[in-house]
Amino acid sequence: MHASGTATQADRWIGRGEALARLGVKAQTLYAYVSRGRIAARPDPDDPRRSLYAVADVVRLSGDEPEADIGQWLPPPEASDAPDIEIRSSVSLSAGRRLFYRGLDAVQLAETATLEDVARLMWDARSGNPFVEVRPRVGTMPGHSARGRLFSALARRAEEDAEFKARPAETLRIECARVLDEAVDAVAGPGPRLFLHQRLARAWKVREPDAHLVRRALVLAADNGLDAPALAARAAAAGGASPAGAALAGLATLAGTGTIVELARESAWVVAVRRQAVDAARRAHEAGALPGFGDSAWSGGDPRAAALLAVADLPQDLARAMREGQEMTGRPPTFGLALVAVARRLELPRDAAADLLMIGRLAGLLAHVLDQTTNGSPIRARLRYVGPEPGAN
Structure with missing residues (x-):
């Protein structure tokens, strides 16, 4: 009409x-x-x-x-006090007890895929390889921690791309590949142009037969649905931020969530288990300090945690503590605890579990940025002021 x-x-x-x-x-x-x-x-x-x-x-x-x-x-839309908060995404989906990246099972992908493979899938670049266009960047990033160097690398790119202009999707994918490549270099340091997980494994002195655990962890960490970090990245992209700037917004949000705090608690518990394994899980449970079991987002258990632990070949003391913790709580280990267990199994630096999570999530956050920039619906929200009336004080 x-x-x-x-x-x-x-x-x-x-x-x-x-x-x-x-x-x-x-x-x-x-x-x-x-x-x-x-x-x-x-x-x-x-x-x-x-x-x-x-x-x-x-x-x-x-x-x-x-x-x-x-x-x-069309008739005027019905008045509503609630803003439109629907976000349309084609990046990932959790259904039942499975997580899918663009329709493919994340656990199955982790069997053989590299982080580059999964990035290409999530960035909808299966017909081309944006990483072919990437060249190493000379120079190291300042920072005493891997996380500090990671954030510095993204901040540098965000500053360089401050006057970001609209680009074709193919160009944006190459830009995302450069961002991810530079981020990994910031954490791992300069070296041979290996796969991303191999660079990290080399920097962490992981034995070659065990490098697949780093690869699997990165792939499984790539996305977790539309959570706060993904929403932050999408909102920044919708506001005009460059891929690096929007991804930095997402990672900064992730760094402030309870996920990172919980990783620190889980890491402390695993260290205690390794030092004194006998009844470590039971004592922690009795003290109300047994973290890492049960995730409200996965009532039947996080499939990523199960997949990672199934191939981790944990030492006997840690494997026993995991079994006892699950028996006492009646809940399976979380993905965060699985990352921590693998990090300790490989004798990685203290905060390596969080580093693995952030680097893996960076690939997924860049996918959300691309999806929002090229195909996403507008993000409509309304800020309602509830403070003192003007002149009240």
């Missing part, structure tokens, strides 16, 4: 293609207009996965003369 006359222009809406054509901009710019409130958007009633854009706002920004027959007439 169409309406005539400019009086009803506020009730008319057009699809993304027509909006882009009339504005003469890229999709990223259109989404930025929406996120900044310059163009109103609403779900398409015929396909909720798509958005429609207000004709009046598009006409105002394009400078075109309004036309009576532009767009579809």
